[in-house]
Amino acid sequence: MHFSIPDTQELTDNNGSTYLAYNLQANGWQHCSLRYRQLLHLHQMLQHDLPSNLLPSFPPKRLFPLSASQVEERRQALEKYVLALSQETRVLLNHNFNGFLACAQHESYTGGGAVEEVPIQVYLMNGQRIIINGTDAMQSQHLLQKVCNQISLSLELMNDFALFIVRKKDNELRLVKKLQNFECPYISLKSLRGSHRIVLRKNYWVSSSFYCDEERVISDLVGLGLVYGQVVAEVQFGWLLVSDEQHQILAQLQASGQKREYLKFASSLSNYGSLLFGPCIADFPVPNTKIYIAVGNNELSFRVKEFQKNSILEGNFRVTRIRCWRISTHQTGEDAV
Structure with missing residues (x-):
């Protein structure tokens, strides 16, 4: 995970007063805009939840209005602070940390508006669409759990899958990013231009040995269907490079419904699991x-x-x-x- 604060902007609150906001990016994507006091509040929550030696020092307050050079100095200090947070696993797993950033994303996108009920469309890699009744503030992990419940995937396998945003255009399918738990998927999707969708995909790396995490997942009937549908799509969209001969073998296995054999053969391809x-x-x-x-x-x-x-x-x-x-x-x- 990589957090940064590349710049600032001047915004207006509900009372008509202007304030300086720091634009927070996560892995290069704009996530939210925060005031200094909001970031200070986050730091204070983390101090309550985590040992002090895990947290970086927070840039101090100043008594008087900041000059342009002082604003830049504070921006750099805050960026160093959030970057240090992003390298600490216990921070990234902290419930208050994720909840704070999700609320900040919702507030930045809606301008402080109320939480609204919305239908959220999630696609499987085989093109099947699932509609979840949720809210625009629902976090990724909650949405993932609802999707798994609807398709009857065992909760023991839930963490083997994750939600991603992809862009589908013509006959291409491009991976945009994985949805983190501090994101509101509905807002993250709406913030993008072009034809994007939320998809359910595997959330683990496949090593050179096929019978590892993959075997545990595909031992489950629903897990098998999800992984098989994903690999078929990856072959179709050219994510997996296959020769004409390999493509013919895969087509024969697909036509005969031999899902496990299809996956075992596909796992021998050089970019399988990438x-x-x-x-x-x-x-x-x-x-x-x-x-x-x-x-x-x-x-x-x-x-x-x-x-x-x-x-x-x-x-x-x-x-x-x-x-x-x-x-x-x-x-x-x-x-x-």
């Missing part, structure tokens, strides 16, 4: 080349389509540890946040 992102724009091999990035099995996979040969070049890079990283977004048009 998450496909993209496209990114690169200058190689020619300017403005679209590159798709797949992450999984301790590898980063970069895919470049050669239009002259109508083939896909793939390069894999082994990743065992990331010591320093940063997320930023630069999007225009329908993909703009």
Whole structure:
């Protein structure tokens, strides 16, 4: 998880008074806008819930109005604070922490409006649509539980799945992001432009051994159907790279209804269990080349389509540890946040 405060903005409250708000981003996506005193309140709640040695120091109050340079100094200090919070697992799992950020997202989106009852559409990877009667303030974990109940998935397997936002356009399906528990899925979806939807997907990495977490999940009839539907979709949308011969074998297994055999064969493919992102724009091999990035099995996979040969070049890079990283977004048009 990566939190940042890249900038500030001046807002107006219900009384017509202006105040300075800090724009909080989570993994590069705008989440909410917060006042200094709201962040101080969050810090005080965490002090009550967690040992003091887990929490970074909070930027101090000032008695007089801030100058422009002092505003920037405070922004940097608050960004350092929230970044430190995002690296602490016990903070990310804290109920008050997640509830605070979910409320802040709702308040920022609605302008402090009341919670409303709304239908929330969630899709399975096979295209099946599920409608949940919820609220615009419902958090991701609560929505996930309602979805699992409706499809009769054992609650023991609930944490093996998660909610994601994907973008479907033409014959492409792009993964946008995983919905965190401090998010309100309805608001996160409505905040995006373009054709997006919430989907239920696997929430675990698949190692080189097929019979691990996967076997435990597909031993359940509903779990088997979910994983099978997801893998079929990944083959259909090109997330899994398959040769003509492999595609024929998978088609035969699908036609005969051999779900477990289909999954076992698919697990032998190089990118099985990976998450496909993209496209990114690169200058190689020619300017403005679209590159798709797949992450999984301790590898980063970069895919470049050669239009002259109508083939896909793939390069894999082994990743065992990331010591320093940063997320930023630069999007225009329908993909703009």
